[in-house]
Amino acid sequence: MHIGAALPLFRTKIEEQDIRWIAGETLGGKFEVRDVRNMKLAGIFRVQQPAKPACILRFAHQCIGVDPVEAMLKWASTTASSAHFVAGAAEAIPLCDRAVDLITAAGSLNYTNLDLFFPEALRVLMPHGVLVVYDFSPGTSFRNATGLEEWFSNFADRYPLPPDEARTLNPEILAELDSGFRLHGQRYFEIEMTMTPDFYLDYMMTETNVAAARRRGVLRSEIRSWCTETLAPVWRGKERGVLFRGYFACLTPA
Secondary structure, three states, X not given: OOOOOOHHHHHHHHHHHHHHHHHHHHHOOOOOOOOHHHOEEEXXXXXXXXXXXXXXXXXXXXXXXXXXXXXXXXXXXXXXXXXXXXXXXXXXXXXXXXXXXXXXXXXXXXXXXXXXXXXXHHHHEEEEEEEEEEEEOOXXXXXXXXXXXXXXXXXXXXXXXOOOOOOOOOHHHHHHOOOOEEEEEEEEEEEEEEEOHHHHHHHHOOOHHHHHHHHOOOOHHHHHHHHHHHHHHHHOOOOEEEEEEEEEEEEEEO
């Protein structure tokens, strides 16, 4: 998914759930953390995702964001001024051994060489450390109305996703991997976000489908016009609750 003006607003709501769950799992007594005031965290995520560092800093003494694209670091000051950001890959985390208590990976491990990532995660984590993995799918259904699922199916048929090498992950798959970690907690979630038709349109224009279509030469104005016309009878000019579904998985060294 490409980050646009609409994305951070609903991502914030999802990541606040993420942080509450992390806090409950790691700080609520289920897993031991030496000293909350001195806890250090590394996150494998894009600096354009503004919610996570700010939320984590509520309880982490230090937060380090790792982004594979060095050019993205210019956004760091607007993401979380109290956090630190470095350029680096998940397969070669630029941190010393036993540097952090907690690693979070937000929608990123699907595109990572896991055979290289997991040893790196074990290396940089403290012995009592925790790895939290989470992801969520696009909002494609209403809480109390029908029609959006069919619209999104037509949208994906008209503007198909590009082929990629992303692998499917979920708590059950993570539990079966020979990773050096064991699954200690998991939760599937469903979060509702109230959106206006215009907000949802802006959100859809950030989808990877749109970026792929534009690379094929389709005009952005053409895509937006089609979406506007076909979404109108689905939304009927009303605010509606859109559902986002995903998972959290909490792993500790085996």
